[in-house]
Amino acid sequence: MVKLQDILITKRRAIIQDWFERAAHQYPTDARKFLATEENRFANPIRASLLDGMNGLYDRLVAGETFETQDSCEFLDTVIRVRAVQDLTAAQAIGFIFFLKDAARAALAGEIRREGMLEELLTFESKIDNVALLAFNMFMQCREKIYDLKATELRNRTSRILERACRIWDAQERAPEER
Amino acid sequence: MSLEGLPKPENLHIDFEAPQTDWMETPTTFRSGTFSFPAAPKNIKYMGMANPREWSPTEEDWKLPDNWRQIILDGLKERLEKFRSFRLFMDICVRCGACADKCHFFLGGGDPKNMPVLRAELLRSVYRKDYTLAGKILGRMVGARDLDLKVLKEWFYYFYQCTECRRCSLYCPYGIDTAEITMIGRELLNLVGLNINWVQEPVANCFRTGNHLGIPPHGLIDMWEFCVDDIENVTGIRVDLPVNRKGAEILMVTPSGDYFADPGTYTFMGYLMLFHELGLDYTWSTYASEGGNFGLFTSHETIKRLNAKIYAEAKRLGVKWILGGECGHMWRVIHQYMDTMNGPADFLEVPKSPFTGTVFENARSSKMVHITEFTSDLIKHGKLNLDPSRNDKVIATYHDSCNTARAAGLLDEPRYVIKAVCNNFYEMPENTIREETFCCGGGAGLGNDENIEMRMRGGFPRANAVNYVRDEHGVNRLLCMCAIDRATLTALMHYWAPDVEVGGIHELVANALIMKGEDERKTDLRGEPLPGMEDMEEEEDV
Ligand code: SF4
Numbered sequence A: 001m002v003k004l005q006d007i008l009i010t011k012r013r014a015i016i017q018d019w020f021e022r023a024a025h026q027y028p029t030d031a032r033k034f035l036a037t038e039e040n041r042f043a044n045p046i047r048a049s050l051l052d053g054m055n056g057l058y059d060r061l062v063a064g065e066t067f068e069t070q071d072s073c074e075f076l077d078t079v080i081r082v083r084a085v086q087d088l089t090a091a092q093a094i095g096f097i098f099f100l101k102d103a104a105r106a107a108l109a110g111e112i113r114r115e116g117m118l119e120e121l122l123t124f125e126s127k128i129d130n131v132a133l134l135a136f137n138m139f140m141q142c143r144e145k146i147y148d149l150k151a152t153e154l155r156n157r158t159s160r161i162l163e164r165a166c167r168i169w170d171a172q173e174r175a176p177e178e179r
Numbered sequence B: 001m002s003l004e005g006l007p008k009p010e011n012l013h014i015d016f017e018a019p020q021t022d023w024m025e026t027p028t029t030f031r032s033g034t035f036s037f038p039a040a041p042k043n044i045k046y047m048g049m050a051n052p053r054e055w056s057p058t059e060e061d062w063k064l065p066d067n068w069r070q071i072i073l074d075g076l077k078e079r080l081e082k083f084r085s086f087r088l089f090m091d092i093c094v095r096c097g098a099c100a101d102k103c104h105f106f107l108g109g110g111d112p113k114n115m116p117v118l119r120a121e122l123l124r125s126v127y128r129k130d131y132t133l134a135g136k137i138l139g140r141m142v143g144a145r146d147l148d149l150k151v152l153k154e155w156f157y158y159f160y161q162c163t164e165c166r167r168c169s170l171y172c173p174y175g176i177d178t179a180e181i182t183m184i185g186r187e188l189l190n191l192v193g194l195n196i197n198w199v200q201e202p203v204a205n206c207f208r209t210g211n212h213l214g215i216p217p218h219g220l221i222d223m224w225e226f227c228v229d230d231i232e233n234v235t236g237i238r239v240d241l242p243v244n245r246k247g248a249e250i251l252m253v254t255p256s257g258d259y260f261a262d263p264g265t266y267t268f269m270g271y272l273m274l275f276h277e278l279g280l281d282y283t284w285s286t287y288a289s290e291g292g293n294f295g296l297f298t299s300h301e302t303i304k305r306l307n308a309k310i311y312a313e314a315k316r317l318g319v320k321w322i323l324g325g326e327c328g329h330m331w332r333v334i335h336q337y338m339d340t341m342n343g344p345a346d347f348l349e350v351p352k353s354p355f356t357g358t359v360f361e362n363a364r365s366s367k368m369v370h371i372t373e374f375t376s377d378l379i380k381h382g383k384l385n386l387d388p389s390r391n392d393k394v395i396a397t398y399h400d401s402c403n404t405a406r407a408a409g410l411l412d413e414p415r416y417v418i419k420a421v422c423n424n425f426y427e428m429p430e431n432t433i434r435e436e437t438f439c440c441g442g443g444a445g446l447g448n449d450e451n452i453e454m455r456m457r458g459g460f461p462r463a464n465a466v467n468y469v470r471d472e473h474g475v476n477r478l479l480c481m482c483a484i485d486r487a488t489l490t491a492l493m494h495y496w497a498p499d500v501e502v503g504g505i506h507e508l509v510a511n512a513l514i515m516k517g518e519d520e521r522k523t524d525l526r527g528e529p530l531p532g533m534e535d536m537e538e539e540e541d542v
């Protein structure tokens, strides 16, 4: 009997391609063509990070891995980091992970019906849900990091010397303007 | 159960698509974290500039003068007549798109209006409407539009979302420099009081006291002396600190970022140690105490006003020539504006190294030499006693600052110095360094806290390349020679690559520099134990 896993291996390229295109639709029209075509990973880092995340997740899913801890989703680190600072809502930022379900169903519909692999598909899909939840944690950590940077980072960097200088020049006068 | 019976995943998709409108139709939204706060009225007033008031970009009413439109159109006309390059840039773009995918803000964020060609179109569309026949008659069909409030707000958002890094201009077959278009765009915005505090406050401070933080002379000397103390702790040597000394051979000017913030301070200590060891006849100045010039991010007039102090101070002190520290945009100003705006400095001599006799022909006119030119020449002539193994814990890569690389052509000198003082050096991929270097994402006044998300987006292409050398070679230090970089890259690395530290070049020079009569060095300038000295530290602690 054919297994879902085998078909996923055979159709890897097409499914990931479709998945990527769906994610690219989250960016404005004028940006999409570039995102999809420039292959150099340093000239097109958004594409590279998306594909790293997608390839990583896909291959681990196919290998039958389960995702219980955030460490098991290390391959999503960069792409989540990127999306946490882009013009996306939290749902949009994480949402691209679910697009794999669309892409897989579109590519596998015939086989699933013929081979009766519905159960396997559901297991596959619930693993995707799992990853999405972990990704949400990662996303929140990135956001916290951003707030943290905003609140303390730069001030800490200047404080050592500023403290010294503040003793000298009028601290009170400057305090309200402090950035 | 059947496949058809299952809920479809796409049912989840609420509002997943990006807006599919043409750029001109897509409205500008001021999302928190992606724009800079307006200038405080007192900082505008201090410079005698237009329309000081409290206002906020997220509010409907920007409190503009009633005739703001006329002011801008008149300003545009004036600048088209004054700057031939600007007129040319307005006319000759063929919209070939070669620059479109070269901007780090576009590459990190995906917003099409961050494509340089569209950034320029923001202004060009208005120009077209008023200055071209086709635009007057055909309007939108030929990409022309009226200057209305919507357009003005778009200008504010996107002209303060360009770091004037000039990466795009490198790829334009016509040499169109979008950074210059941004500069004019900001000049026009300034005419009606649309500016940002992170630029305007340093400008006002600098105009008042000579440096960005507004530190008065006695405060400066105090800060510098603290660095002298720190050096003594590490080396046992109390280095000279010549300040405002008339008759010195050389005036040293560096960005204030070198002495008010770590890790710039370590670079500042590096200069002090190097000059002391050489016995250089030089002086610092409490008046020309800032190499940086945020006028570059304001207007041509402001560049000139802030830059004037450097030659004036050189003249007052009677030095022969000027040496400049590790700064980025400072070098764009020195290289491209200082001589024509405030020169000729014919009271100075052509710079000549007192130790090697090398004449810096490239500075024949400006009379100002970059510190890595000076130091690389010393190293080349074997004038420094160096032990690079003291930096063995550092696995370095080098970030070319936009301005030193693309505007001043300083590509090989910094690398030559780094390789002489550090045994582990790895380049980032070639399409991300030298002329093609990616911006830190926080230049041109955008390196403020409130703009943090935009900075992280814009800095992503740079961080992406850093991550690559970190993973491939274990890189743990990102070197740069720019004070803005040292601040912005530090935050950038905290977000993207927390295990990579940021630092300047002369910090490593000073670590490696064997000084006459020094104590055995146990730590580097950061107070961290040198390789092989870890145990000694512990013993001392006991
Ligand atoms: S590369 Fe030059 S000519 Fe081509 S679109 Fe960009 S600015 Fe215009």
Ligand code: SF4
Residues within 6 Å of the ligand: B102, B103, B104, B105, B114, B115, B116, B119, B161, B162, B163, B164, B165, B166, B167, B168, B169, B178, B179, B182, B439
């Ligand atoms: S100058 Fe730099 S920031 Fe500005 S549009 Fe060009 S590439 Fe982008």
